[in-house]
Amino acid sequence: MSTPQQAIGSGFGATTTAAEVLDGIDLTGKRVLVTGGYSGIGLETTRAVAAAGAHVVVPARRPKVAAEALAGIAGVATDELDLADLGSVEAFAGRRLDEGARFDAVIDSAGVMASPETRVGPGWELQFAVNHLGHFALVNRLAPLLNEGARVVAVSSGGHRISPIRWDDPHFERGYDRWEAYGQSKTANVLFAVHLDALGRDRGVRAFALHPGGILTPLQRHIPREEQVVMGWVDADGNAVADWFKTTEQGAATQTWAAFSPRLEGMGGVYLEDCEVAAVTGDGPGVAAHAVDPEQAARLWDLSAALTGVDGFRA
Structure with a gap:
């Protein structure tokens, strides 16, 4: 059963x-995978979970x-994985399958933001490739290792409002806009969670997407300081001036939640914000309707499976 986008208190x-x-939550015996778990909010997630x-x-x-780092x-182990390289994703997943150790949670925290135009693989736009397709392939390859009751967490952003999926040109072959590309990739994160939850719930695997909040981390490395000053994020010395910025400890909270x-037991397929289920809204806080549309989610799943050659939840 799908979960409505309504606050649960x-x-x-x-x-x-x-x-x-x-x-008060004891995770002894649990195994967790955290992409990007050595930097920014990913590192804080790793630290808290461990x-x-x-x-x-x-x-x-x-x-x-x-x-x-x-x-x-x-209680932490590292291994090599480049989400922009599907061969690297396959090799990493293969090593996990050979080990046979199962996972209770996969937190897709790695990502890139507003990067210069970059092509990877067969000409894919970098942000769509790393933020979405790499994680899509990884989770689908690890499907046999997800325990009943496991949760997959896709770290999206309020930036999903910038763009829905550009079905006619998802890889920006007809002109590149780094912010629109970022927005599309973050919409893809939400749609991925929506359809993964629909496919996985019968086997006890649930999925969530979320906005962690605004946090100054290495994620902003492609945004010049001058631009961040103009946007009102930081001062000339790089110090945060916007009062809505979170600490990394606060930014890691929603994905950890x-x-x-336990409050999310039996739920899934929803977008979270500030450790709460967010409402569908036209603007401001909350989630845009285009990011939680189940038909769009199914369409993106089919496209992603065709592009990556992986479809572990329907195999």
Whole structure:
């Protein structure tokens, strides 16, 4: 049964931290995969989940950098994975399948934002390829390893409002706009969760998408400081000036809540914000209707399966 986009009274909010979400929750014996789990809100998610007792696998395009960032955090293992390279995704998933160890949660936290025009693979636009297609292939390849009751968490953004899926030109072959490309990829994250939940719920796998909030992290590396100043994000020295920015601990809270909150038991296929189920709205906070449309979600799933050659939940 699908879950409506209606608040459930979580008791948490915008200033809640990942550690607070997990207060009193014992994750001993749980296995969690966190892409991007060595930087920004991904690192804070890894830290909080590991502190609660889980074993965390952190795939990384830069394994040495990941190992340095995660040093001193018990219960964490790293391995090489480049989400822009489907061969790397297949190899990483193959090693997990050979191990046979199962997962209780997959948190797709890695991503790129407003990058210069870049082509990967067979000419795919980078943000759509990394933020969506790489994660789509990864989760589908890991489908046999997801325990009953497992949750898949797709980290989207309020930026999904910038663009729906551009069905006639998803790879921007007729002119590139970095923000529109980012928005499309974030819409794809939400639609992915909507249809994954529809396909996976009968086997006990549920999916969620979310907006973590605004957080200053390395995700903004492609946005010049001058542009961030003009947008009112930071001052000339790079210090945050917008009062809506969260700390990384707060930014990691919603994805951690999505993966482990008992309040979400039996639910799925919805978009979350500030540790709460968000409403469908025309503007401002909440989720745009184009991102939670089940027909659009099914259409994107078919396109993604055709592009990646992977369809583990319907195999």
